[in-house]
Amino acid sequence: MNRIDTLFQQKKERILSIYMTAGFPGLHDTADIIRYLQEGGADMIEIGMPFSDPLADGPVIQASSQKALKNGMNTGLMFEQLSGIRRDVSVPLILMGYLNPLMQYGFENFLKDCKRTGIDGLIIPDLPLEDYEANYRQMCLDYDIRFSMLIAPSTNPERIQKIASLTGGFLYMVADSSTTGARKSIKESQIAYFRRIVNMNLKVPRLIGFGISSNETFEIACRHASGAIIGSAFINAVAESRDLEKDVKEFLSKILSGK
Numbered sequence: 001m002n003r004i005d006t007l008f009q010q011k012k013e014r015i016l017s018i019y020m021t022a023g024f025p026g027l028h029d030t031a032d033i034i035r036y037l038q039e040g041g042a043d044m045i046e047i048g049m050p051f052s053d054p055l056a057d058g059p060v061i062q063a064s065s066q067k068a069l070k071n072g073m074n075t076g077l078m079f080e081q082l083s084g085i086r087r088d089v090s091v092p093l094i095l096m097g098y099l100n101p102l103m104q105y106g107f108e109n110f111l112k113d114c115k116r117t118g119i120d121g122l123i124i125p126d127l128p129l130e131d132y133e134a135n136y137r138q139m140c141l142d143y144d145i146r147f148s149m150l151i152a153p154s155t156n157p158e159r160i161q162k163i164a165s166l167t168g169g170f171l172y173m174v175a176d177s178s179t180t181g182a183r184k185s186i187k188e189s190q191i192a193y194f195r196r197i198v199n200m201n202l203k204v205p206r207l208i209g210f211g212i213s214s215n216e217t218f219e220i221a222c223r224h225a226s227g228a229i230i231g232s233a234f235i236n237a238v239a240e241s242r243d244l245e246k247d248v249k250e251f252l253s254k255i256l257s258g259k
Contacts, residue, residue, distance in 0.1 A: 003092040003120045004146045004169035007043060008205040008226060015227025016218070016255065017044040017207055018234050019096065021064040022081070023073025024050075025239055030081045033238070036245045038091050040252035046123065046229060047082075049075060049097030060232040064239070075105050079113045086118035094121040094148070094169075107136060111143040121146035121169045133166055140168065148172050153193040160200065170205045173197060173225060175212065186211070186220050194224035215258035230255060 007015065018037050022030045030047070037045050048061065050068040057065065085093070095114065102110050102124065114122070122145055127136070132147065140147045146169030151160050153176070164171055175190050197206065208221040209229030221228035237251040238244060253259060 002144055002146055002169070003090070004044070004094070007092055008170060011043065011226075013226060014222050015043045015207065016041065016252070017046055017094075017209075017227065017229040018042045018252075019046040019048055019061070019209075019229060019231030020238075021048040021050060021061065021068050021235060022078045023068035023071050024064040024235070025067065025241060027068075027071035027073060028081070029244060030078065031085055032244060033248060034085060034089055034093070036248040037252070038089055040249040041256055042091060042252060043227065044092045044094065046094045046096050046231070047078070048231075049078060049095055049101065051098045051101055053098070053100075058232060060235050064235045075101055075110070079117055082117040082119070089118075092120040092169075093118060094123060094146075095119055096123040096125075099124055099127050108139060111139060111145055114145055115143045119145065121148055123148050123150070123172065125150055129163060129166065137166065146170075150174050151197070152176075153190070157200065160197070160202070164202045164204050167204055170207050170226070171202065172229070173206050173208045175208050175210045175221070186217055191220070191224070194221075198224055215255055218255050 020033050020037070034045055034047070048065065050065040050073050052069065122140065124147075129149065137147070147167065148169050148171065149163045149167040150172045151163055152174040155163070173194070175186065194208065206225040207227050207229050208225045209231065212218055212221050212228040212230045213233035218228050218230070234251060238247055241247040
């Protein structure tokens with residue numbers, strides 16, 4: 001069974017998924033950070049593939065992407081770094097990226113390398129729903145890769161139902177109609193949106209992302225979904241790190257316990 005499906009069957013709440021950028025802060029830090037995240041208590045890891053024009057990402061993740069590209073990261077090297085990762089990493093791994101680099105790589109070749117290296121899921125924010133359904137969904141199913149899609153506060157109910165019917169693994173609830181970025185609090189309007197989605201009784205599990213940055217915001221998200229995704233706050237935590245293992249595990253401890 002796909003590891004994402006297994007996770008959501010075995011753990012119904014307080015799932016913590018961490019976004020990291022491949023090749024950041026250092027070119028060869030990718031595999032080590034994945035291991036430290038697992039050891040520190042992350043339930044799932046989202047590996048960002050650096051791209052020069054990341055439309056859904058805020059300034060922090062954009063800067064990490066630019067740094068990774070300058071470091072020399074590319075899709076082929078990322079897969080090289082992930083080869084063998086399944087010898088000691090068991091948590092689900094998801095690749096998040098944009099369509100242009102995947103098309104240059106070859107979509108099926110990309111899925112083959114995902115399967116080979118033990119990747120469980122994909123998030124591609126700029127792949128239109130209809131295009132995915134017509135041209136890529138069956139391919140993802142054939143390679144047992146879960147394709148998670150995003151909804152936002154502005155997404156209408158009919159569209160949400162359609163997205164939920166096609167998404168795989170989990171539904172990514174964007175907490176705010178903006179780009180990614182750490183925020184200090186969650187607004188009442190966002191909580192109203194979370195409650196509205198809960199009341200839709202969607203069959204697919206949900207994680208909340210964009211703006212989750214602390215134990216407080218993590219706990220609020222967990223009241224309205226199976227868990228949360230944290231990206232910008234983690235990127236900030238390791239950007240200038242001189243001891244990645246220590247800083248990664250301290251960050252996770254603060255998110256999970258507030259200490």
